[in-house]
Amino acid sequence: MTTLVTGIGELVTNDPALGPGPLGLIPDAAVVVADGAVAWAGPRSAAPGADRRVDLDGRAVVPGFVDSHAHLVFAGDRAGEFAARMSGARYDGGGIGATVAATRAASDGQLRGRLHALVAEMRRQGTTTVEVKSGYGLTAADEARCLRLAAEVTPETTFLGAHVVPAEYAGRRADYLALVTGPMLDACAPHARWVDVFCEPASAHAFDGAEARAVLTAGAARGLDLRVHANQLSAGPGVQLAVELGAASADHCTHLSSADVDALGGAATVATLLPGVEFSTRSPYPDARRLLAAGATVALASDCNPGSCYTSSMAFCIALAVREMGMTPAEALWAATAGGAAALRRTDVGHLGPGARADLAVLDAPSYLHLAYRPGVPLVRALELPGDAPSDTAG
Amino acid sequence: MTTLVTGIGELVTNDPALGPGPLGLIPDAAVVVADGAVAWAGPRSAAPGADRRVDLDGRAVVPGFVDSHAHLVFAGDRAGEFAARMSGARYDGGGIGATVAATRAASDGQLRGRLHALVAEMRRQGTTTVEVKSGYGLTAADEARCLRLAAEVTPETTFLGAHVVPAEYAGRRADYLALVTGPMLDACAPHARWVDVFCEPASAHAFDGAEARAVLTAGAARGLDLRVHANQLSAGPGVQLAVELGAASADHCTHLSSADVDALGGAATVATLLPGVEFSTRSPYPDARRLLAAGATVALASDCNPGSCYTSSMAFCIALAVREMGMTPAEALWAATAGGAAALRRTDVGHLGPGARADLAVLDAPSYLHLAYRPGVPLVRALELPGDAPSDTAG
Numbered sequence: 003m004t005t006l007v008t009g010i011g012e013l014v015t016n017d018p019a020l021g022p023g024p025l026g027l028i029p030d031a032a033v034v035v036a037d038g039a040v041a042w043a044g045p046r047s048a049a050p051g052a053d054r055r056v057d058l059d060g061r062a063v064v065p066g067f068v069d070s071h072a073h074l075v076f077a078g079d080r081a082g083e084f085a086a087r088m089s090g091a092r093y094d095g096g097g098i099g100a101t102v103a104a105t106r107a108a109s110d111g112q113l114r115g116r117l118h119a120l121v122a123e124m125r126r127q128g129t130t131t132v133e134v135k136s137g138y139g140l141t142a143a144d145e146a147r148c149l150r151l152a153a154e155v156t157p158e159t160t161f162l163g164a165h166v167v168p169a170e171y172a173g174r175r176a177d178y179l180a181l182v183t184g185p186m187l188d189a190c191a192p193h194a195r196w197v198d199v200f201c202e203p204a205s206a207h208a209f210d211g212a213e214a215r216a217v218l219t220a221g222a223a224r225g226l227d228l229r230v231h232a233n234q235l236s237a238g239p240g241v242q243l244a245v246e247l248g249a250a251s252a253d254h255c256t257h258l259s260s261a262d263v264d265a266l267g268g269a270a271t272v273a274t275l276l277p278g279v280e281f282s283t284r285s286p287y288p289d290a291r292r293l294l295a296a297g298a299t300v301a302l303a304s305d306c307n308p309g310s311c312y313t314s315s316m317a318f319c320i321a322l323a324v325r326e327m328g329m330t331p332a333e334a335l336w337a338a339t340a341g342g343a344a345a346l347r348r349t350d351v352g353h354l355g356p357g358a359r360a361d362l363a364v365l366d367a368p369s370y371l372h373l374a375y376r377p378g379v380p381l382v383r384a385l386e387l388p389g390d391a392p393s394d395t396a397g
Numbered sequence: 398m399t400t401l402v403t404g405i406g407e408l409v410t411n412d413p414a415l416g417p418g419p420l421g422l423i424p425d426a427a428v429v430v431a432d433g434a435v436a437w438a439g440p441r442s443a444a445p446g447a448d449r450r451v452d453l454d455g456r457a458v459v460p461g462f463v464d465s466h467a468h469l470v471f472a473g474d475r476a477g478e479f480a481a482r483m484s485g486a487r488y489d490g491g492g493i494g495a496t497v498a499a500t501r502a503a504s505d506g507q508l509r510g511r512l513h514a515l516v517a518e519m520r521r522q523g524t525t526t527v528e529v530k531s532g533y534g535l536t537a538a539d540e541a542r543c544l545r546l547a548a549e550v551t552p553e554t555t556f557l558g559a560h561v562v563p564a565e566y567a568g569r570r571a572d573y574l575a576l577v578t579g580p581m582l583d584a585c586a587p588h589a590r591w592v593d594v595f596c597e598p599a600s601a602h603a604f605d606g607a608e609a610r611a612v613l614t615a616g617a618a619r620g621l622d623l624r625v626h627a628n629q630l631s632a633g634p635g636v637q638l639a640v641e642l643g644a645a646s647a648d649h650c651t652h653l654s655s656a657d658v659d660a661l662g663g664a665a666t667v668a669t670l671l672p673g674v675e676f677s678t679r680s681p682y683p684d685a686r687r688l689l690a691a692g693a694t695v696a697l698a699s700d701c702n703p704g705s706c707y708t709s710s711m712a713f714c715i716a717l718a719v720r721e722m723g724m725t726p727a728e729a730l731w732a733a734t735a736g737g738a739a740a741l742r743r744t745d746v747g748h749l750g751p752g753a754r755a756d757l758a759v760l761d762a763p764s765y766l767h768l769a770y771r772p773g774v775p776l777v778r779a780l781e782l783p784g785d786a787p788s789d790t791a792g
Contacts, residue, residue: 079763079764081763081764081766081767081770082766084766084769084770085725085726085766085769085770088719088720088723088725088726088769089725123774126775127774127775278772278773281716281720281772282720282770282772284720312767312770312771312774313771313772313773313774314771314774315772315773315774317773318772318773318774319773321676321773324483325483325676325677325679328483330480330483330484331480331483368474368476369474369476371476371477371479371480372476372707374479374480374483375476375479375480375677375707376707376708376709377673377676377677377708377710377713377773378673378708378710378712378713378714378716378772378773379518379522379707379708379709379710379713380521380522380775
């Protein structure tokens with residue numbers, strides 16, 4: 003079964019071979035989908051035939067968002083903590099303990115219900131690939147359980163036992179590190195593609211450079227690929243460690259030294275910016291322009307989590323990137339799609355060139371510019387083509 | 398036909414007689430609706446019977462948003478101007494001319510299509526009352542046409558012939574003012590409840606204090622109530638004029654002197670803040686805390702328009718008010734509901750006490766806090782109760 007998607011007022015392919023600029027923009031375009039993949043993309047006037055036809059009446063189409071950083075397996079509610087923070091309380095990661103307690107107490111069904119609801123919510127907002135971390139279980143059994151559940155909705159599962167040192171290990175950091183790099187990793191590695199660590203010497207709850215290195219090297223030894231929560235609250239060693247160890251992504255990058263920027267500019271490690279966190283913690287935003295000027299590959303992701311940023315909206319992150327970080331609407335959209343794919347080392351998503359997965363996101367607008375021009379408005383959704391193979395976030 | 402809406406996890410009534418605080422909050426609540434109005438609101442355990450029952454499964458309910466400032470009758474697209482501004486171009490109101498040209502060239506059907514689509518989009522985001530201004534016609538016939546169309550969707554229609562001096566009157570400001578206060582007002586007054594003026598001496602396109610006074614007094618003489626675009630780009634005379642003339646609202650209030658704040662603190666004139674504008678023009682936000690401390694009544698509205706702010710999301714405005722203006726989530730929600738009603742001098746909307754119009758907005762969340770806690774996520778929608786009288790934004 004082939005489908006001709008036509009009447010596309012503006013098509014963003016992220017394939018420079020198909021149209022001008024990094025976005026590979028095609029006005030008045032069409033896409034042919036076969037077996038869940040893009041078989042052809044180009045001007046409508048040149049479109050081949052297909053078994054059926056879907057007309058989008060001039061709407062813009064962009065690649066489905068690739069949200070490469072999200073924490074979706076949890077229970078509990080921290081709206082009260084959010085309200086307190088907006089009245090002046092600082093964010094230092096300590097509130098994670100509340101989510102850990104609620105997550106441990108929750109049934110599989112409760113965790114699955116929230117997880118699937120959030121993934122569906124994301125898909126309704128145009129996100130077609132999402133990474134999901136553990137990190138609210140913090141026992142071998144609970145971390146493995148969270149990753150088993152995450153694997154039901156995405157192949158991009160990340161072991162984050164090194165999220166914070168849980169309360170019961172207060173004063174026994176070394177013991178917790180031994181657990182994370184030993185039995186917990188053993189229990190989790192079969193369910194995870196990635197290993198991650200909250201590297202943040204400025205927080206007593208998180209992990210310093212040596213501890214982060216231990217976690218990452220242990221994960222790598224078990225065959226996991228690397229990503230790092232780096233330089234969120236201070237200019238710590240996270241970015242340098244990520245680059246040195248060949249991590250796919252250094253996430254947050256809010257506080258960078260010149261050496262950090264230079265390192266990211268010369269590395270394959272993606273700088274993943276999460277401006278929703280700075281919005282929801284009332285913190286200064288990362289300097290995207292400095293990273294772009296240095297040649298770094300920049301991704302945007304939501305960091306959807308109940309503590310520091312409970313948005314699931316990639317369009318909102320794009321609007322923030324444009325307003326607060328000086329990214330152009332084109333740079334922001336690229337970062338939220340192709341950038342996210344680079345951060346997950348995926349070549350099948352984040353673009354709509356031939357062979358790409360047919361993850362089309364449709365805007366109720368004539369141009370991708372509206373994602374930033376119309377902040378907060380639910381304009382974008384994943385296009386459902388009945389009969390095609392489900393994508394990662396179909397759950 | 399009476400309807401019992403039950404299973405409300407948290408009900409915001411804005412009626413201090415029904416629950417604690419200005420929000421009149423009731424946990425585990427129910428509402429009885431009869432003939433499109435609230436017949437009863439209170440704890441679920443005390444709810445009376447009704448002909449039918451709708452269960453909201455623990456969702457929060459708030460009064461439908463009252464968006465007291467919007468420009469929804471227009472044609473054309475200014476996404477390109479937005480993108481240019483984000484690259485550094487200043488906003489001074491001059492781009493309005495592009496919308497004027499497109500609006501004049503559009504058919505009634507084209508204008509109606511966009512208007513109805515935007516009102517429907519707002520309703521899907523929880524807005525149940527909206528004010529709609531003219532101001533992109535700027536001839537007697539085009540302004541009257543825009544107001545006739547606006548009156549199809551809301552009783553809150555505002556004559557804004559004094560939006561900018563149109564290009565064909567360059568160098569003939571007095572002639573345009575004579576048109577606005579004479580034949581244009583004659584043509585428009587039958588279709589308008591309100592008269593408004595963009596009072597902004599800092600912009601060559603807008604109107605100074607004397608001109609604004611002439612517009613407002615002419616409108617008042619024709620029986621229109623007053624509202625003023627005041628102090629958006631500079632600390633001009635708009636706020637003082639609004640208070641002196643007894644306007645229902647002074648809108649924007651971005652640049653205020655101490656005397657302006659004092660005047661609003663002691664007046665019935667509502668200070669309507671439009672933080673979406675500051676977001677989308679990358680400008681400093683109004684000082685909401687100073688206004689609240691002075692005792693002013695503060696409203697939040699979207700200012701939805703194609704130039705300075707094309708959001709239609711009141712939830713987004715609430716999130717901005719909390720993040721950028723230091724309002725508590727409760728203050729922001731009150732301002733977006735009861736505050737908007739005060740700015741429109743309406744007592745039947747903006748609250749859910751007995752007798753209020755049954756404009757219930759339902760959140761896919763357990764608490765109103767999630768409006769700010771989950772920025773950009775489409776959580777809130779107007780509750781549709783089939784068979785009830787349509788509300789203002791049913792069109």
